[in-house]
Amino acid sequence: GGLLNNSHRGTGALVGAAIGAAVGGGAGTLIGKHMDKVAEQAKQVENAKVEQVTDANGLAAVKVTFDSGILFKINKFNANAKNHLAKFSQVLKNNTDCQVDIQGYTDSTGNDGINLPLSENRAKAVYNYLTSCGVKASQFKNVAGYGSSNPVGDNSTKAGQQANRRVEVYLYASQAMVDKANNGTLN
Secondary structure, eight states, rough: OOOOBBBGGGOOOOOOOOSSOOOHHHHHHHHHHHHHHHHHHHHSSEEEEEEEETTSSSOOOEEEEEOOOOHTTEEOOHHHHHHHHHHHHHHHOTTTTTTEEEEEEOOSSOOHHHHHHHHHHHHHHHHHHHHHHHOOOOEEEEEEEEOOOOOSSSSSSSHHHHHHEEEEEEEEOOHHHHHHHHHOOOO
8 A cells, every 4th residue: 555655746756665674874885786787687678768766765776667658559458568568577576675666657638537547557457467477466565556647748748648658667675675785695
């Protein structure tokens, strides 16, 4: 449930729940280096936009955006999308100490009664496909739809609407990763 802090609407939602133990500066640096490697792996996935962001704990995290034009043809995955997601599932399986949030979004045409369930279905479709590829369900912390909130494009243009129809996947440090970083065993 509600692990996302939506107070940062303009820059997208903050991901990750607050970590119980304090994270030392050295541990934060190790997590940053580790997330650089995760980002490099994610960049191998075609048609995925990879960015480095910060989670709720101020730690490095990776944001991967899939344009829904690539993912969905009337809410069914196209063949290319399955290949991209299968490749992406490998990134998640290689990095089981990353927790994962999936956020679905729509453009602003239609109302929340339509857009919220549609965005939720987009997020769940990606979750279902990734788990069917062998990613453990326990790795996912939050899978949700946010309708037309957090637009990344101008909804008054076709291109902007297209950009807003997307699924964002966040990979961020789990407590296990933080523990490894605090112990100096994260590489």
